Amino acid sequence: MxxxxxxxxxxxxxxxxxxxxxxxxxxxxxxxxxxxxxxxxxxxxxxxxxxxxxxxxxxxxxxxxxxxxxxxxxxxxxxxxxxxxLREMDQVVSLDTKAHTVTIESGMSYGQLCPYLDKKGFALHNLASLPHISVAGACTTATHGSGVKNGNLSTAVSALEIVTAAGDVRTLSRAKDGENFRAAVVGLGALGVVTKVTLDILPTFQMRQYVYENLPTDQLKDHFEAIMSSGYSVSLFTDWQKKRINEVWIKSKVGKDDAKAKPEFYGAKLATKNLHPIAELSAVNCTEQMGVAGPWYERMPHFRMGFTPSSGKELQSEYFVPRKNAMEAILAVEKLRDHISPHLMISELRTIDADNFWMSPCYKQPSLAIHFTWKQDWASVRKVLPMIEKELAPFQVRPHWGKLFTLAPATLQSRYARLADFKEFVKEFDPKGKFRNDFLARNLYSGAV
Incomplete structure (x- = not known):
């Protein structure tokens, strides 16, 4: 310009x-x-x-x-x-160092919040792959990072301020509102306009990450829990071919028990340079690897704060299954590899701990998330998704709310035990459906407006 x-x-x-x-x-x-x-x-x-x-x-x-x-x-x-x-509402409202909480306006992104917290001596427990997303948007859709002991991003929320359909301001907190709070945090945009979010924070810490290449699937079958528990946050990237995991990203806290990486990890070889999740692509936009220590917010995401990871020319789907069924689900998807691979850029496997938010895919179950980054060819992808959903049906699969899926509304609704309660709760905030759109009408209300 x-x-x-x-x-x-x-x-x-x-x-x-x-x-x-x-x-x-x-x-x-x-x-x-x-x-x-x-x-x-x-x-x-x-x-x-x-x-x-x-x-x-x-x-x-x-x-x-x-x-x-x-x-x-x-x-x-x-x-x-x-x-x-609300993008211009992106300020820190307050930092309570005694209560270990920070309150922010809902237009703030993680990329804005994290450096501020780190300078003040604090951190968040978990981050998603991208730091460019807004805190409020990520939490209301139950977006997540990884870690067997880490809940998704919404589990850091301790209070919300919401403008209801009547224009009133309501505040809900974990300490005071119990089940109503647990209904509201993963609200899917149905309750109103979230204007402020209060998050739990931790003392700041340093992290390092190592990447290993070509983990045999047989090793994953025999040692799934050990592999996924080998770091604070672990991600597996696969193209579903050759009976192997292409890359294992292990992110660990720097501490007294911090050990130098071994040259081999369950048959996978330690990478000798920084890698992109898609090995053919440049790692210039990826967070630092090779065991170089750095702030938590420069290691937990896969992509650097200062860069856009790609032009966005991709599609994404993601499915959650109980972690106890993780290997069964992985092997079920692997059977579809020749249907999946022609349309796939890469898949990522991550674990997320259970939470108690009514509309979270991880509600009361530790989960495995199976993520697909697709080529931007919806005509082809929409044919593959029903195959994946059918293979994962025995595990009561739940899709990510903000990504692409073809699951029938009746099936999706059956996967959420508190859905009826949630819809009743929504009526308190939005009795006439001011915030209900086609997505919510179809997926939560079976098309009834």
């Missing part, structure tokens, strides 16, 4: 009324998600800079959805009516 154009555009933005649709200024640009596979159903996107402005928007419109960092691959955040952005 030319400097003169930028200055003119900036002046227009500053002069625009607060409730003018932002997209009207970009009439030639269609609003899409990060991957580019989804075009949103309206160009009416409004910004809010404060809770008061959120309340005014909520009161003004009959239908509304919050649009976060646009990293969802399906239409969970879509609206045919109005979208609201």
């Amino acid at each position: 030319k400097k003169r154009t930028f200055i003119k555009l900036s002046s227009t933005l500053m002069a625009a009324p607060i409730f003018s649709p932002l997209s009207n200024l970009f009439a030639n640009d269609k609003l899409k998600n990060w991957a580019g596979n989804l075009q949103y159903s309206t160009d009416r996107l409004y910004k809010a800079n404060s809770v008061k402005e959120v309340q005014e928007l909520v009161k003004k419109y009959e239908k509304l959805k919050v649009l976060g960092t646009r990293h969802c691959f399906n239409n969970i955040a879509d609206s045919t009516n109005n979208l609201i952005s």
Whole structure:
């Protein structure tokens, strides 16, 4: 963009009324998600800079959805009516060093929050592969990192502030609200507009990561728990071919028991250079490996804070099964390797501890997440997903809420024991369905509006 154009555009933005649709200024640009596979159903996107402005928007419109960092691959955040952005509400509200909590505005991303916490001497217990996602969006969809003892990102939430459909401000906390809190944290955007999030924090720590190549599947079968417990956070990357795991990423805390990596790990060989999860790609955007110690937030994600890991030209699906069935599920998917591989970029296997949030895929069960990064060819991928879902059906599989799946609504609903309770709870916040969109209508309400 030319400097003169930028200055003119900036002046227009500053002069625009607060409730003018932002997209009207970009009439030639269609609003899409990060991957580019989804075009949103309206160009009416409004910004809010404060809770008061959120309340005014909520009161003004009959239908509304919050649009976060646009990293969802399906239409969970879509609206045919109005979208609201809280991206400019991205400040730390308070840091309570005695209670070990931080309260932030919901537009803040992990990439913004983590360096701040580290400078103050604190850390988060877990992070996702990408630091570019918003904290509120990640928590409301039960997005996760990895670790047999690590709950997903929402398990760090200790309080939420939500603007309801009536424009009222409600606060829910773990300490005071019990089951209502457990219903609200993984809220799928159904309750209202989350404006503040309070997270538990830990003393800061250093980490290092090593990568091993070509782990035989037979070793995984015989030593699954030991392999997945070998670090604070462990990820396995596979293309499902040659009866092996392509790469094992082991992320460990630096401490007194910290040991130098062995040249071999259950038959896998220690990598001699930094690797990308897709071995053919450059590792320049990946977090530092080779055992080099660094801050927790520069090791737990796979990709660096300062870089976009790719242009987004991909599709993603992810399925959760009970960890007790992990190897059965992995071998069931492996049988489909020749159907999967032509359309696949890479798969990742991660473990997540159980939680008690009603709509979390990890509700009351330690889980294995089987992730697929696909080539951007939905016509082909949509034919493969039912095959995967059929193979994983015996394990009561649950899909990631923000990624692509084809599971029938009735089947999906049957996998959530507290779904009826959740829908009753939603009525307290949104009795007329102001925040209900096509995704929620189909998947939670079987299409009934």
